[in-house]
Amino acid sequence: MLYRRFGRTELQMPVFSCGGMRYQYKWQDVSWQEIPPDNQANLEATIRRSLELGINHIETARYYGTSEMQLGKILPHIPRDSIIVQTKVPPQEDGKKFRQIFEQSLANLRLGYVDLLSFHGINTPQLLEYSLRCLEEARKLQQEGKVRFLGFSTHGATDLIIKTIETNQFDYVNLHWYWIFQDNWKAIETAHQYDMGVFIISPSDKGGMLYKPPKKLVQLCQPLSPMVFNDLFCLSHPQVHTLSIGAAKPTDFDEHLKTLPLLPHAKEILPPIIQRLEDEAKRVLGEEWWYTWRVGLPSYEETPGNINIPVILWLRNLALAYDLVEFAKNRYNLLGNGSHWFPGEKANRVRELDLSDCLKNSPHRHIIPQLLAETDAMLGGEAVKRLSQT
Numbered sequence: 001m002l003y004r005r006f007g008r009t010e011l012q013m014p015v016f017s018c019g020g021m022r023y024q025y026k027w028q029d030v031s032w033q034e035i036p037p038d039n040q041a042n043l044e045a046t047i048r049r050s051l052e053l054g055i056n057h058i059e060t061a062r063y064y065g066t067s068e069m070q071l072g073k074i075l076p077h078i079p080r081d082s083i084i085v086q087t088k089v090p091p092q093e094d095g096k097k098f099r100q101i102f103e104q105s106l107a108n109l110r111l112g113y114v115d116l117l118s119f120h121g122i123n124t125p126q127l128l129e130y131s132l133r134c135l136e137e138a139r140k141l142q143q144e145g146k147v148r149f150l151g152f153s154t155h156g157a158t159d160l161i162i163k164t165i166e167t168n169q170f171d172y173v174n175l176h177w178y179w180i181f182q183d184n185w186k187a188i189e190t191a192h193q194y195d196m197g198v199f200i201i202s203p204s205d206k207g208g209m210l211y212k213p214p215k216k217l218v219q220l221c222q223p224l225s226p227m228v229f230n231d232l233f234c235l236s237h238p239q240v241h242t243l244s245i246g247a248a249k250p251t252d253f254d255e256h257l258k259t260l261p262l263l264p265h266a267k268e269i270l271p272p273i274i275q276r277l278e279d280e281a282k283r284v285l286g287e288e289w290w291y292t293w294r295v296g297l298p299s300y301e302e303t304p305g306n307i308n309i310p311v312i313l314w315l316r317n318l319a320l321a322y323d324l325v326e327f328a329k330n331r332y333n334l335l336g337n338g339s340h341w342f343p344g345e346k347a348n349r350v351r352e353l354d355l356s357d358c359l360k361n362s363p364h365r366h367i368i369p370q371l372l373a374e375t376d377a378m379l380g381g382e383a384v385k386r387l388s389q390t
Helices: 037-052 067-071 095-109 125-143 158-165 185-193 215-220 226-235 250-257 260-285 287-292 309-322 325-332 368-379
Strands: 003-005 012-014 016-019 057-059 084-089 114-120 147-153 172-175 197-200 242-245
Touching: 012 016, 016 037, 037 067, 037 250, 067 095, 084 095, 095 114, 095 125, 114 125, 114 172, 125 147, 125 158, 147 197, 158 172, 158 185, 172 185, 185 197, 215 260, 215 309, 226 242, 226 250, 226 260, 242 250, 260 287, 260 309, 309 325, 309 368, 325 368
Parallel strands: 016 057, 016 242, 057 084, 084 114, 114 147, 147 172, 172 197, 197 242
Antiparallel strands: 003 012
């Protein structure tokens, strides 16, 4: 395994992390007696395989249902100084409530401390405010030896992520960034300036459901698999320290491991693949659209009906250029149900709304309403819920 210094924490972080949101039994808390033995056996086998590979960063969250409790059956039996354990607690209006939730996490994990504690989901200015209110209690937890380092995870807008980083109150950040979504690069650069650890959330799932890629994407990424291409793209940037592998079973690490021997050769391997991907997008979407589609787009808050125009057009691009239709449908139908984790609405009511004012700064203002309607027809379907709601 390859390790990178995780910013000012000075932790030696494996470039792959064992994320804990796919191997647990349920997204809701249940009693231990309800956990099927085969599910627990699979979780423990996954953790053991992770450690065999040198992936010693185990990442979970209070609201990953039974994940913490199930980890609490194996982690106490592993030498504590050989693992890096991270959990996440949502920001609370009251710091004492934040502490109470964290104490439950620690009890579930059956550990004396966690190495990394994240404020889970600083996705809005209000949640940033709540997090700053909770810092006093979080610092007390550090003083008591229950937490080593504080960070935050986010699905928020780039400017909010940068604002949170610039408070200089956090040691690391968990955020989204991968080949199909590079918007947060400025936030990564800012985190680097503050010497923060950088953890990439769900690059294989949110990065395009790359565990079951469409044939077209497979061909474009040759000689690599889309998953290995994406891993190599992310890790070729030294500002990125670790990628989450949301392993559901022990063999889920195997494809990712193919990335490691390629890293020294990333500068030779990546450019021709990136060129093919970009050329195909330009061919399918048109060069003018490729270079200018984002210009002047309003946020969902500035749009009638809260239609999330940038996200919808992004999903349209992916579906048309790379055949990422299943991924695009899944994300599109989460709109309206994703709360602050994936905000805004679908375009199913676009024909009823006047978007002329909010699109006045877009060079494509005259065609975007029609494109939104076409995208809704292509991707619209049954509403999708966040995993934690299932």
